[in-house]
Amino acid sequence: MITDSQSMVCNGLTKIYSKSQTKALDSISFSVPSRGVFVLIGRNGSGKTTLVRILATELEPTSGTATLDGIDVVKEPDRLREKIAIVPQEARPIPWMTPAQTVQSYLLWRGFGYAEAKQRAHESLERLGFSGNSNTLNRMLSGGMKRKVLVAMILSSEAEIIFLDEPTTGLDPISRKEFWEVLKEIRGDRFVVLTTHYLEEAEQLADKIGILDNGKLIRIGTLDELRQSVKYNYSVKLLSKPAPAFIRLREGEMVTGRDGYLRILTTEEEAFSISRDLSRGGFKFTINPVVLDDIFFYLVNHGGKAGGDTEEE
Ligand SMILES: Nc1ncnc2c1ncn2[C@@H]1O[C@H](COP(=O)(O)OP(=O)(O)O)[C@@H](O)[C@H]1O
Ligand SMILES: [Mg+2]
CATH class of the missing domain: 3.30.70 (Alpha-Beta Plaits)
Structure with a gap:
């Protein structure tokens, strides 16, 4: 088995949801360096969230293994949890709290002392462009700002590995671009695993791209490497x-x-x-x-590897 202290490695990772017997992941194997931005793309139901949840220790695989920086996600979840932070799909900050309270309480929960939590919360919110409005209620914020509160939470922590599951779905184009700027800023010192179905986003941000289709990883590589497929x-x-x-x-x-x-x-x-x-x-x-959208279209429709019945997004 390949393990590496500076990579994310999956070997034969399979997930079958027992109730529905859905095979959400079908023997996924890959290895990527754990730095920069790794983007997982795929249609609805292709397995992105399942893969992210397994890697973030929220869900156990049915079989196969995964390690992050050499730490096994199933055997040593507690050791891993100190290093990771996740913003789940469709997460929103609690409406009746303020951004400052949200970030600060998250840090307290992660084990920081009160004063440090307050200071860190202030710094990360500033960095994300909150100034006057870090003390207004979350429910008063625009969709883009709400999402940024969640990013401020994980930025303020010391998590080295950050999982963002469809962070920009439903954001207007301007908020989405603002979000990209934030990610470009943090990519230097963290490893970001991002899922999206906006292929332009993957093109803008990704160091590596993985394409999931019907639970299978049909391609992985840099944008240039994927380009070679067409x-x-x-x-x-x-x-x-x-x-x-x-x-x-x-x-x-x-x-x-x-x-x-x-x-x-x-x-x-x-x-x-x-x-x-x-x-x-x-x-x-x-x-x-040809852009990533065309490459994606070509691979999922032409590859013939996964004859599914899912709708085109
Ligand atoms: N908790 C669950 N129980 C049963 N089936 C699930 C569950 N979560 C996801 N699935 C199924 O697993 C497959 C992959 O889903 P998911 O990982 O959410 O894909 P994506 O994030 O790419 O949309 C889909 O067929 C979905 O319906
Ligand atoms: Mg999902």
Whole structure:
């Protein structure tokens, strides 16, 4: 077994929820350095939350092992808990507390003394842009600020490994970008494990990206490494279905998503030529150089590794 004091390692990690007999994780194995930002992407139900909860010692796997910096998540959860902090999916700060009270009580709970908790809470809230409003009730804050209260909590602790499960789902675009700035700031001294279904977010933040689909890890690597999975550098995405029959490719690949929409991955020249035909025919489409969204689409729909029935997001 590979263990490494500076990495996150999973070996054959499997989770079957006993009640429903759902296999949420199907023999996941990977190793990533425990620094920077590791982003897990995948559709709803692909297993992101399950994986995060196991790694954060909230849930035990059915079989397989996982270690963080050499510490086994099942055998030594207490040792690990000192090093980690998690913001669960859909977590919100308690509405009738203030940001200052929220962060401070979290620190007290983590074992800090009163004075230090107060000081640390103040510092982390300042760092996240709370000044006048750290003493207003959480329920009065915007969605973005509420999320930031949770980040302030884990930032203020000494946790070296931070799990953020869909921290930006439902945030407006401006709050989401503000959130990215915060993450860019903290990535230097912590290891952040983030899940998202905004692929632009993964593209902006990730040092490494793992793609989950139907409980399987279908790819892991840097953005550049994932890019190698797609041979072509342009993408034409049809915005209506079914796709017109007149499309004939000289070069490239046509991939139909599980939702029935067609995407064409091809060369720049071919992409523009198809675009002209689509325009003339009055079809709606987008054309762009290949981004993570296209790579993801290609891998989950083309790989044929996981024939699921989940909806396209
Ligand atoms: N507590 C649970 N009990 C039973 N099934 C669950 C539970 N949590 C998640 N699942 C199922 O496990 C699969 C993976 O879910 P999840 O890890 O939440 O995926 P994601 O976070 O990518 O949306 C889904 O099929 C989901 O319905
Ligand atoms: Mg989830």
